[in-house]
Amino acid sequence: MTALTIARRDLAAYLHGYSAYIIIAAILFLQGLMFNAWVLGASSARYSHEVLEQFFYLDGGFAMAAAILLTMRSIAEERANGTEVLLRTSTASDGQIVLGKWLAAMAMIAILTALTIYMPALIMVNGKVALAHVVVGYVGVLCLAGATTAIGVLGSAMFRFQLAAGIFSTVLTITLVVMWILSEITDPPFADLASYMAIWNMHFTPFQEGRLTLSSLVYYSTVTTAFLYLATRILEARRWE
């Protein structure tokens, strides 16, 4: 499958370059700092599952940031370097190009996520948590990161410059995050709609708490597919520019 060829090349570029290492190192450092100061360093006594919930709250946020930072270069850099021509004259459809870019970024997010495993391990050492809670929490983090990565790929497909792609993706992601605030100040049915659209509150909290819900899985799958579809349409439209 050509999408895998594209993903393999992108993953190799991430691993051979230094920017991905800097992003991952910076995120792990900041996350570790906040985990120690905020999650483990709280003055009041808490149950281990509450500490774990706080960890996933942090991990979700940092995974979103990593997704935007990693994807802002994916298609925009190919365009800026002129290598996009190789992809666009290949037999890969525009959808396969987008999928390949998303898969490569997700592989990097998965590596980053795997490197955070020491934090739940520390909670397990100092308390008692269900392994299922850890697994479900990480599934939630990957779902959230998957949707954000799709937004990042869309931004990267829209702009030639990485910075513009990053700013667009950040603004769009924050808009989707703060939708829950909108839901609190509007009346039904808009409140329900805004609440459902919010990328974090209603859909990520169950994962944070160790609950695997079908509606949240459907939501993240839909959001990811929708933004990847939009990115594909952007690439198709560029053949008409």
Added chain:
Amino acid sequence: MVEVAGLTRFYGDFSALSDVSFGIAEGEIVGLLGLNGAGKSTTLKILAGTLTPSRGSVTIAGVDARANPEALRSRIGYLPEEPPLYRDMTVTAYLRHAGRLKGMPAARVESRIPEVVRLADLEGREEQVIGTLSHGYKKRVGIAQAIIHDPKLVILDEPISGLDPAQIVEMRRVIRGLATGRAVILSSHILGEISQTCDRIVVIHDGKLVAQGTEAELHQGGSHKLVVTTRGEPERLTSWLEAHSLVTGVRRLDAEEGLASAVVSMTTDERERLIADLVGAGFAIRLVEDPEDELEEIFLALTKQEAT
């Protein structure tokens, strides 16, 4: 092999290409000639499948671009002016990646790499990182990726731009080698290069096709020219030529002391008769030759005709 019919492309209200039609046979190298902004790159991008035409059709080896764009892309190889190279990859790794992107099975890619390395004259550079290669070798890697999947049509946009004279000679040889079993179209702003490399020329001006044919055929559509150098006064030579019934134009050239030289234009190819008349009129002929910039003259005449 390649049929382009009624190709039209608008950018907003601006018509970049208008009703352009031409064909390319197997084994043929066609040169696309035109001034900057004439529509050359638009034509090549449409042929490469990176741009969609507003109207018209492109058929390559029986596959229609609109009906089956992905199948068409498997039949074309494209080298843009700036080769699409990943600087961090080795030549072999890059060609392997390009082959897989073109939908080739892994085993086929591995067997094909030595062939394209030989065709593009890259022997000894297979394991070199692309970023460390010279500009000429980067162009060759670009050509190698364009032919890795054995396409029916190879599209080369300004393939010799930025190359030094030695590299140009090598590149000319490489391009000539590409035409076996496939069609090649290239654009270049260097008229001499088109003249030396291509079997046929397509001239585009202001988005319209103004002429196509071999250099000789294009020549027949315009005037016949020769450069005459004689002993004696330049004024005598030019005034005699201007008075001759066969001559439609005379342009005096700088010549050594005691010599006279001029470019002579005629509507019919009767150079032998003109020279005989010169000898008969008592001119001591030192040299008769074709103008060096013959293609340039043809090109300028064609684009001028179109403009007026």
